[in-house]
Amino acid sequence: MNKMSETLQSLVKAIEARCYGTGMTFRAVELSKNNGTVRYGVQVGNSNSSIGEVVYVEDILCLLESGEVDEEEAAEAFENVFIDSWSYENNKVEDFVNKVISGKESILANVKYNLVNREWNAELLSKVPYKEVLDLVAIYEITSENGEFSTKVTYELMKHYGITIQELEEAASKNRREYIIKDIFDVLIDMLSKDRRAEELEKMKRQPGSFDMYVITAKSKIKGASAMLYPENFETLAKELHSDLYIIPCSIHELIVMPTYLEIPPEVITGYIQLINVENVEPEERLSNHVYFYKRGSMQVVM
Numbered sequence: 001m002n003k004m005s006e007t008l009q010s011l012v013k014a015i016e017a018r019c020y021g022t023g024m025t026f027r028a029v030e031l032s033k034n035n036g037t038v039r040y041g042v043q044v045g046n047s048n049s050s051i052g053e054v055v056y057v058e059d060i061l062c063l064l065e066s067g068e069v070d071e072e073e074a075a076e077a078f079e080n081v082f083i084d085s086w087s088y089e090n091n092k093v094e095d096f097v098n099k100v101i102s103g104k105e106s107i108l109a110n111v112k113y114n115l116v117n118r119e120w121n122a123e124l125l126s127k128v129p130y131k132e133v134l135d136l137v138a139i140y141e142i143t144s145e146n147g148e149f150s151t152k153v154t155y156e157l158m159k160h161y162g163i164t165i166q167e168l169e170e171a172a173s174k175n176r177r178e179y180i181i182k183d184i185f186d187v188l189i190d191m192l193s194k195d196r197r198a199e200e201l202e203k204m205k206r207q208p209g210s211f212d213m214y215v216i217t218a219k220s221k222i223k224g225a226s227a228m229l230y231p232e233n234f235e236t237l238a239k240e241l242h243s244d245l246y247i248i249p250c251s252i253h254e255l256i257v258m259p260t261y262l263e264i265p266p267e268v269i270t271g272y273i274q275l276i277n278v279e280n281v282e283p284e285e286r287l288s289n290h291v292y293f294y295k296r297g298s299m300q301v302v303m
Helices: 003-018 058-066 071-100 104-109 155-161 165-174 184-191 197-206 224-229 232-241 266-280
Strands: 024-032 038-046 049-056 111-117 130-133 136-143 150-152 179-183 214-218 245-249 254-259 292-294
Touching (some): 003 024, 003 038, 003 058, 003 071, 038 058, 058 071, 104 111, 104 155, 104 165, 111 165, 111 224, 136 165, 136 224, 179 232, 214 224, 224 254, 232 245, 232 292, 245 266
Antiparallel strands (some): 038 049, 111 136, 130 136, 179 214, 214 254, 245 292
8 A cells, every 4th residue: 555545544543533423424535547647536435335535635645744734633624615506416426327327328328538648558458348549549438428428348348337438439430529620829828808808819810821720529528539539520611721730639538630731840839838738738638649640531630
């Protein structure tokens, strides 16, 4: 057991002591996430249900390990920040489990692709079915309607519900997310809608020869990089721009697309991707360290 795990166990004991008599249950969890990352959390439930919401507590654990707070203060911080909103959130988790993961039919009706890096997820791929996509893989996730909750389809789950890989693939291919393509200027303007800089960006966008760059993501803004599985997303833009396209994997949630007529060398773009991954993208949300390419009319993304 590592130091963080020991601290998590101590925090859970302190939370249990502080919340004794509330009917709530608390369990230390360490969850393996995308790209081999591990998240430390407390699963909050109640004595009448085995279902609970996981609250990630790395920030509190760091305060404990640094000595900035003691266990009693850490438990109080957990209670103040999370318990008030827990009941509402936990009801949504229970609804998701009871309605969506309730049987074979509902699972197949809600399974979607999530695109992840193959090399960085070797351990995960021993437990879940997947579809190869260049140097990436599409894994299958059961997802709530708004994308807020999801759980991976494992070989164990498939066996339990009698789901075949063919059924899974057909369902995921049909249950495509709703994707949107937005000009990068529009994205920035939306982000800065209450800022004077938004007006400056609007003027820049209207200037002839302004920098052509687009964002492709899901309407929910979650797991939108799976758009790479549907080449028609790129063909539409390529025809509009009369150009082949570079595809930049910002994260598992979104892609940036730019026309090749900008004549930016691929190695420069790759260097940009690697820098952004290190400085701006959480490890579990990184997708790839290099650029992809779409040739107009090909209906195929390549490396």
